[in-house]
Amino acid sequence: MNAKIIDGKQLAMNLRGEIAAGVAALKNDKGVTPGLAVILVGENPASVSYVTAKEKACAEAGMYSREIRMPATIAESELLDKIAALNADPAIHGILVQLPLPKGFDEKKVIDAIAPEKDVDGFTPINVGKMLIGEECFLPCTPHGIIKLIEFSGMDLKGKHAVVIGRSNIVGKPVAVLLARKETNATVTLCHTGTPDVGAFTRQADVVVVAAGRPNTLTGDMLKEGAVVIDVGVNRVPDDTKPKGYRLCGDADFESCAKVASAITPVPGGVGPMTITMLLWNTLESAKRTCK
Numbered sequence: 701m702n703a704k705i706i707d708g709k710q711l712a713m714n715l716r717g718e719i720a721a722g723v724a725a726l727k728n729d730k731g732v733t734p735g736l737a738v739i740l741v742g743e744n745p746a747s748v749s750y751v752t753a754k755e756k757a758c759a760e761a762g763m764y765s766r767e768i769r770m771p772a773t774i775a776e777s778e779l780l781d782k783i784a785a786l787n788a789d790p791a792i793h794g795i796l797v798q799l800p801l802p803k804g805f806d807e808k809k810v811i812d813a814i815a816p817e818k819d820v821d822g823f824t825p826i827n828v829g830k831m832l833i834g835e836e837c838f839l840p841c842t843p844h845g846i847i848k849l850i851e852f853s854g855m856d857l858k859g860k861h862a863v864v865i866g867r868s869n870i871v872g873k874p875v876a877v878l879l880a881r882k883e884t885n886a887t888v889t890l891c892h893t894g895t896p897d898v899g900a901f902t903r904q905a906d907v908v909v910v911a912a913g914r915p916n917t918l919t920g921d922m923l924k925e926g927a928v929v930i931d932v933g934v935n936r937v938p939d940d941t942k943p944k945g946y947r948l949c950g951d952a953d954f955e956s957c958a959k960v961a962s963a964i965t966p967v968p969g970g971v972g973p974m975t976i977t978m979l980l981w982n983t984l985e986s987a988k989r990t991c992k
């Protein structure tokens with residue numbers, strides 16, 4: 701293996717230290733404790749573990765978190781009422797509805813119900829639009845964490861060619877926008893399921909962000925020597941040798957990519973810890989804004 705491991709846990713820990721200091725200062729100076737409401741509808745196992753991790757991280761940063769669990773059988777109107785109550789609650793500075801929602805819920809309608817000034821996920825159309833035109837907003841957590849990770853790896857993105865694989869609203873599209881912003885200044889190619897030969901693009905890339913939701917989307921033969929690989933995938937693959945009966949793997953084939961890349965994020969321990977960290981960052985920022 702040639703590649704350096706980009707340690708998302710380490711960077712997340714560094715940033716969480718800064719966030720915890722910011723939380724303590726805000727409490728001390730203004731008497732305000734940043735508060736995050738996390739809504740989980742249903743019992744999707746991956747969502748349960750994400751939500752648990754988010755709450756734990758809040759507590760460690762000295763923030764207040766309120767967990768709202770609702771059965772998959774509730775009416776959508778009940779969920780919308782809950783969001784409206786949280787929008788009006790001064791103890792809550794951030795509202796997160798864990799996605800995906802169970803079948804039958806209109807995800808767009810639910811996200812639209814979150815007040816943009818409490819949308820710490822950066823998912824509402826107002827925040828997405830502001831990000832696109834470069835206005836102050838809450839940046840979406842995973843894409844923002846990815847930019848921080850690439851910088852942490854030592855790469856200066858200015859003038860570099862970044863290839864993004866995947867065009868989801870949560871990762872692919874926004875990360876392409878952030879990479880192309882003037883302050884980042886990368887040249888961006890966005891590949892997706894309609895791209896006939898993804899390798900033809902990734903072989904020209906200085907950095908590849910793979911967010912396709914499919915193992916082995918990126919393999920070593922698709923990389924230029926020395927490229928940086930950011931693997932956003934979290935896939936559960938059956939593995940009888942593991943206590944839980946599965947193991948996690950990313951969208952990149954780690955072994956072959958690590959032979960060619962100069963740096964790569966592991967799964968787990970790469971992008972994941974950064975997503976939660978940027979959520980805490982946004983929640984602190986939201987609480988600070990209420991004091992201005």
Ligand code: GUN
Binds near residue numbers: 799842
């Ligand atoms: N599901 C997967 N990633 C995310 C995320 O960043 N936020 C929310 N709310 N749901 C998700």
